[in-house]
Amino acid sequence: MSDDLRISIEGSGPKRTCTLAGHLDTHTYQRADAELEPVLADPAVTLLVLDLSDLDYISSAGLRTVFRARKALGARGGKVLVANPQPQIRKVFDLVKAVPFSEIFSSTAEADAYLDAMQKRVLSGEDD
Amino acid sequence: MAATAPAPTARPPWRHSLKTRIALWFGVIAAAMSAAGGVALYAVAERRALADAEASALRELRRASAETRALLQAVEVSAATLARAQRAADGDAARTLALLDATVLSEPNAAGGLVALGAASSPTPGTPWARYAAKQGRGVVHSDLAGRGIDVAAQPWFRETLGADRPRWSAPYFNETAGGRWMVTLNQPIAPEDAGVEANGGGEASGMVSLDVPIDRFNAALTAFRGDGRMRAALHKGALWIGDSEWLSIGTPPPAAPALDQSRATLQAAAAPPADGAPLVALGPGVRGLHEPLGEGWGLMVLLDDDAVLAPLRKTTWRFVGATLVVIALLALLSNALARSVTRPMTQLGRAAQRLAQDGFEMPTPLLVRKDEVGQLARALDSADAALRQQMARTQRMAQEQQKLDSELRLAHDLQQSMLPPATAVDVHEGHLDIHAVLKPAKSVGGDFYAFHPREDGMLWFGIGDISDKGVPAALFMARTVAVLEATARNTDSPALMLSRAAPRLAEGNESCMFATALCGLVDPHTGMFELASSGHELPFIVRADGRVELFEMETGAPLGIDPDAYGEGFAGMLAPGDVLFCFTDGVTEARNRAGELFGEARLREALQPGRSAEQVVADVVAAVEAFSAGADPADDITVLAVGLVAPEKPASDPLHFSIWPSGLRAMNRAIDECLGSHGIDAEGQSDVRLVLEELVANAIDHGGAAECTVDLSFTERTMTLKIIDDGSAFNPLDGPDLELDADDLDRPIGGLGLHLIKTMSLDAVYAREDDRNRLTLVLPRNPPT
Numbered sequence: 001m002s003d004d005l006r007i008s009i010e011g012s013g014p015k016r017t018c019t020l021a022g023h024l025d026t027h028t029y030q031r032a033d034a035e036l037e038p039v040l041a042d043p044a045v046t047l048l049v050l051d052l053s054d055l056d057y058i059s060s061a062g063l064r065t066v067f068r069a070r071k072a073l074g075a076r077g078g079k080v081l082v083a084n085p086q087p088q089i090r091k092v093f094d095l096v097k098a099v100p101f102s103e104i105f106s107s108t109a110e111a112d113a114y115l116d117a118m119q120k121r122v123l124s125g126e127d128d
Numbered sequence: 129m130a131a132t133a134p135a136p137t138a139r140p141p142w143r144h145s146l147k148t149r150i151a152l153w154f155g156v157i158a159a160a161m162s163a164a165g166g167v168a169l170y171a172v173a174e175r176r177a178l179a180d181a182e183a184s185a186l187r188e189l190r191r192a193s194a195e196t197r198a199l200l201q202a203v204e205v206s207a208a209t210l211a212r213a214q215r216a217a218d219g220d221a222a223r224t225l226a227l228l229d230a231t232v233l234s235e236p237n238a239a240g241g242l243v244a245l246g247a248a249s250s251p252t253p254g255t256p257w258a259r260y261a262a263k264q265g266r267g268v269v270h271s272d273l274a275g276r277g278i279d280v281a282a283q284p285w286f287r288e289t290l291g292a293d294r295p296r297w298s299a300p301y302f303n304e305t306a307g308g309r310w311m312v313t314l315n316q317p318i319a320p321e322d323a324g325v326e327a328n329g330g331g332e333a334s335g336m337v338s339l340d341v342p343i344d345r346f347n348a349a350l351t352a353f354r355g356d357g358r359m360r361a362a363l364h365k366g367a368l369w370i371g372d373s374e375w376l377s378i379g380t381p382p383p384a385a386p387a388l389d390q391s392r393a394t395l396q397a398a399a400a401p402p403a404d405g406a407p408l409v410a411l412g413p414g415v416r417g418l419h420e421p422l423g424e425g426w427g428l429m430v431l432l433d434d435d436a437v438l439a440p441l442r443k444t445t446w447r448f449v450g451a452t453l454v455v456i457a458l459l460a461l462l463s464n465a466l467a468r469s470v471t472r473p474m475t476q477l478g479r480a481a482q483r484l485a486q487d488g489f490e491m492p493t494p495l496l497v498r499k500d501e502v503g504q505l506a507r508a509l510d511s512a513d514a515a516l517r518q519q520m521a522r523t524q525r526m527a528q529e530q531q532k533l534d535s536e537l538r539l540a541h542d543l544q545q546s547m548l549p550p551a552t553a554v555d556v557h558e559g560h561l562d563i564h565a566v567l568k569p570a571k572s573v574g575g576d577f578y579a580f581h582p583r584e585d586g587m588l589w590f591g592i593g594d595i596s597d598k599g600v601p602a603a604l605f606m607a608r609t610v611a612v613l614e615a616t617a618r619n620t621d622s623p624a625l626m627l628s629r630a631a632p633r634l635a636e637g638n639e640s641c642m643f644a645t646a647l648c649g650l651v652d653p654h655t656g657m658f659e660l661a662s663s664g665h666e667l668p669f670i671v672r673a674d675g676r677v678e679l680f681e682m683e684t685g686a687p688l689g690i691d692p693d694a695y696g697e698g699f700a701g702m703l704a705p706g707d708v709l710f711c712f713t714d715g716v717t718e719a720r721n722r723a724g725e726l727f728g729e730a731r732l733r734e735a736l737q738p739g740r741s742a743e744q745v746v747a748d749v750v751a752a753v754e755a756f757s758a759g760a761d762p763a764d765d766i767t768v769l770a771v772g773l774v775a776p777e778k779p780a781s782d783p784l785h786f787s788i789w790p791s792g793l794r795a796m797n798r799a800i801d802e803c804l805g806s807h808g809i810d811a812e813g814q815s816d817v818r819l820v821l822e823e824l825v826a827n828a829i830d831h832g833g834a835a836e837c838t839v840d841l842s843f844t845e846r847t848m849t850l851k852i853i854d855d856g857s858a859f860n861p862l863d864g865p866d867l868e869l870d871a872d873d874l875d876r877p878i879g880g881l882g883l884h885l886i887k888t889m890s891l892d893a894v895y896a897r898e899d900d901r902n903r904l905t906l907v908l909p910r911n912p913p914t
Binding site: 003025026027056057058059060061063064067068070071074075086087088089091092095096097098099100101 | 794797798801811812814815816818819822823826867869870871872874875876878881882884885888889
């Protein structure tokens with residue numbers, strides 16, 4: 001298990017997927033914040049999916065990063081979804097109620113399906 | 129049941145017997161009365177006897193005095209007559225002798241007489257003439273004194289008589305002339321012819337006459353006193369005693385008697401002759417007397433001896449006393465016999481009453497027919513017999529019913545006890561859960577309950593509770609409550625749900641409005657984690673292995689049985705190896721001692737000692753409560769239940785030591801990760817440890833200014849123990865406020881999460897500040913190695 005953080009951000013338009021791997025802790029959260037800064041600053045982005053499949057460890061510092069992202073997107077009606085956290089990560093999320101249960105998914109595919117459904121509803125709503 | 133027959137009582141000892149008392153009192157009273165009467169009578173009699181004797185003495189004295197005076201006067205008259213006649217004889221010797229003889233013969237008291245004439249008037253002129261006539265037989269014998277050569281004129285008695293002017297009695301003397309007898313002589317001078325009686329001193333007497341009176345003549349006056357032991361009389365002439373009633377005189381005076389002299393001196397010295405009121409003069413103890421002077425040195429004395437006076441009275445009195453004692457003894461015997469006639473039937477009544485238990489009051493017929501009080505009592509007891517028999521039969525019946533009821537209650541108690549599970553243990557790998565409980569009912573059937581059993585999934589379920597009542601109804605409600613709780617316990621993993629599902633079933637049809645408090649719990653033997661839910665029950669304690677006794681604080685719902693919708697929340701906790709979860713009913717804390725004090729929580733905490741098994745903890749508390757309330761009536765059921773997580777036989781591994789110095793936090797974290805991995809701690813456990821350490825160590829360095837920080841790690845099957853020591857400023861991470869967590873609140877504060885995580889994740893946490901260092905011990909759960 002590496003104690004470094006690997007971060008990559010993909011996607012364009014309103015939806016971005018950020019893959020976090022390794023450790024998100026007091027040593028690495030500043031890098032994660034820096035990487036996410038442009039995404040959060042971009043008003044076009046309304047959806048951020050955090051793919052945590054390979055995130056081995058998160059500390060309270062890392063949780064604050066997640067909170068900041070939720071707050072930034074929430075301010076403009078956006079959302080942060082969490083996909084596929086490992087059990088220990090999921091446990092920490094649960095303990096501090098970091099993210100509503102409904103916004104945690106067991107895989108990115110599940111998150112995508114959720115998003116598709118959301119979009120359809122929005123679209124049909126616009127049709128009405 | 130049948131009263132045990134009293135041991136046949138022996139007759140009362142004689143000194144307690146009524147009989148003795150009656151006889152004794154009779155005797156004492158009779159003796160007292162006799163004594164009082166006797167003393168009074170004796171006093172009167174004594175006074176009378178003394179007065180009589182005194183009167184008699186006085187009378188005799190007067191009589192004897194009068195007799196003696198008469199004698200003296202008679203002799204004096206005879207002498208005077210002779211003297212006068214002698215003048216008329218005028219010197220004729222024959223006539224003179226005839227006169228003398230006539231006088232001597234006619235005077236019965238005289239033994240002899242004398243005529244002595246001086247030379248002047250002598251028949252033989254020139255020589256004195258003296259003739260003595262002594263009585264002899266019926267006649268007299270003369271003797272011529274002058275003829276015998278006696279010079280009459282020279283005799284002192286002649287000269288003294290002629291010198292006197294009146295007759296004189298001589299002192300008693302022994303008279304040889306008159307036959308060797310004691311005499312008293314009256315000497316009468318012969319007055320000159322021309323001299324009248326009234327002028328005796330007119331001239332010198334020419335001669336004299338004398339008459340001799342033997343003293344025995346005087347003693348005749350004392351005859352009346354002789355033979356009377358009470359009185360003594362004595363006659364004296366001058367200093368000489370002539371007669372004494374105690375001296376038998378044959379012409380001799382009594383011998384010298386100083387005692388008589390003394391008495392006479394005393395009596396004569398006494399004032400004027402006593403008046404009639406108090407006539408006698410006391411002379412000494414028991415002796416009184418009186419002296420009567422008779423003139424010219426003559427005197428008569430009477431002595432009265434009181435002892436002699438009283439002797440016959442005393443003799444009579446002693447006879448009376450003796451006779452009285454005999455009579456009293458006879459009376460006592462008589463009263464004894466009388467008393468026996470009373471006590472015998474009483475003894476018979478007593479014996480009959482003693483047989484009451486076996487035969488009832490079967491009174492002997494002789495007692496029943498008596499017409500006195502004894503008969504009345506016997507008849508009364510006899511008629512009470514039937515009522516008593518009835519009463520005894522009823523008592524026996526009631527006792528049998530009570531016995532039956534008791535045995536049913538005992539049966540109910542046994543049945544109830546049989547519903548309570550025995551102590552058990554749930555073994556898991558190297559350690560196990562150990563559960564033990566005791567219920568001590570206040571009455572034979574109690575209202576407390578407990579239950580536990582291991583479930584199929586390996587969890588241990590337990591419940592403890594208290595019904596609002598006692599006795600058989602409470603026992604029935606208790607049985608129902610236990611059954612319902614056991615049923616609901618099968619279908620859910622949540623103690624809160626068990627209680628909320630049991631609530632409507634127990635409230636249903638509960639007309640008597642009984643209710644039960646209950647505490648339900650599930651314990652995981654693998655991890656020691658447990659969850660509790662309470663329906664108004666006492667909060668349990670956790671006795672930690674290190675000695676802390678913690679009240680497990682939790683909210684409780686409403687008691688079961690009233691509100692069908694009662695719902696409590698579940699609260700989770702953790703038992704580390706060696707910890708004991710202790711549950712109890714309020715009978716423990718509300719047990720009272722004889723002074724009425726409550727056992728209370730403080731004493732309970734004292735009784736809870738670390739390092740004891742569940743069974744020992746239960747025994748400790750029960751013993752403490754029993755010792756406290758010894759002698760007081762148990763007010764309530766006492767139920768205690770303890771669940772202990774037993775430490776594995778194998779001790780935890782030695783702590784592994786890590787230091788932030790010199791290589792820094794990241795290096796330490798890496799080392800710890802490696803160590804955790806090599807000890808089979810899974811990713812979750814590693815993540816927990818890292819999370820906790822990161823928060824604490826980063827805090828210590830960033831905020832506390834710590835330069836040195838060490839971590840010790842040790843593991844058991846189910847736990848990881850971290851000891852973190854840093855030299856930063858004092859900070860207790862366990863003191864922070866609980867966070868209000870809301871996932872949907874995007875504006876919530878993002879600080880404090882680390883400390884919240886530590887508190888939430890650790891099973892047990894202890895902070896101490898020692899040696900200027902923060903020392904924090906955390907116990908984290910771990911999944912057992914697969």
